[in-house]
Amino acid sequence: MSSDPRHILLMDGPDSTGLIHSVTGVLAHHHLNIIRNDEYVSPDRQFFMRTEFEGQYESAALMEELEKTLPAGIHLRINPKKKKNIVVFVTKEHHCLAELLIRYAFNELDADILAVFSNYNTLQPLVSKFGIPFHFISHEHKSREEHEEALLRTLSIYEPEYLVLAKYMRVLTPEFVRHFPNRIINIHHSFLPAFVGANPYRQAYDRGVKIIGATAHFVNNDLDEGPIIAQSIKDVDHRHTAADMATEGKDVEKIVLSQALKLVFNDRVFIHHNRTIIL
Incomplete structure (x- = not known):
């Protein structure tokens, strides 16, 4: 196995003839070895690689x-192949937090968890077992803006690449989201776009659904409507109560x-309008 460092080149823009050849030719000229190449052209003729x-x-x-x-019009960036620095809310x-902590402990997360933030101290004992800083920043007796200003002050210590909302049950304001464009990832307990907002399992039960699901998406200024990254489902039937579905x-x-x-x-996700392209 080569000991040379690995890098990821991400490219998107209007499609035209010879884009792949142009990039691979330049890499060869610099004596760089391509390990893997994936590309896609969307119906509106946008090229992703x-x-x-x-x-x-x-x-x-x-x-x-x-x-x-x-x-002209091609956007390029080259990232080193390395773990991302994240903060979990x-x-x-x-x-969800426990799953991330276990994966982190066994080097399966592709990220370093710099800290965990919460508006309650309920999960501090769990986080302390993994030696990760825990910041309890209460929202009580604060306006939403005051609470988020306190979050941002403490976040500035860490300068995370991504924020992960692992069942963080507060809606973030557009002003907060603006600080982390396409860098906040949320897990929603529903198969979006169905059953947005609160109590999705009660909504699903009332509709008599036969499947339940979950959706991970980027956060934008529209509640539960950011670009979808991953989804999955599980079969249920009339025997399941709303509580069973939640479990x-x-x-x-x-x-x-x-x-x-x-x-x-792993730098596999592009955002195009309000959709993701995954290579």
Whole structure:
């Protein structure tokens, strides 16, 4: 196995002839070895490509040659293949957080959990077992804006690449979301776009559904309507109460969140309008 560092080149923009050839030619010119290449052209003729390569290179020289070779309108970025730095937000439910903590402890998360934030101290004993800082920042007797200002002050210590809402049961304001564009990932206990908002399992039970599900998505300024990253479902029937559905749903939620994070942390997700392209 090569000891050369690995990198991921992400590219998107208007489709045109020869884009793949242009990129691979420049990488070859810099003696870089392509490990994997995935591409997609959308119906509206937008081109997306993820190229994983290895080798040593001079960043400015490589980017300059790529930009000269490619047509205008192409967006390029090169990320080192490394773990992402994240902060996890929780309220009182433990199942998604516990799944992330176990995966982190066994090096299966593709991320470093810098801290856990909560508006309750319920889950502090769990987090302390993993030696991760826990910040209890209460929302009581504060306006939503005051609470979020307190969150942002403490977040500035960590400068995370992503925020993960692992059953964080508060709606974030547009002002807060603005600080982390396409960098907040939420798990919703429903198969979106069905049953948005509160009490989705009661909504599902009342409708007599035969499947329940979970959706991981990026957070934007529309409640539960950000670009969807991953979803899954589980069969239920008339014997299931709303409480039964909620219990079954927890298993789906924690797996879907983990799947979505793996995709995002491995730089496999592009956002195009309000949809994701996953390569």
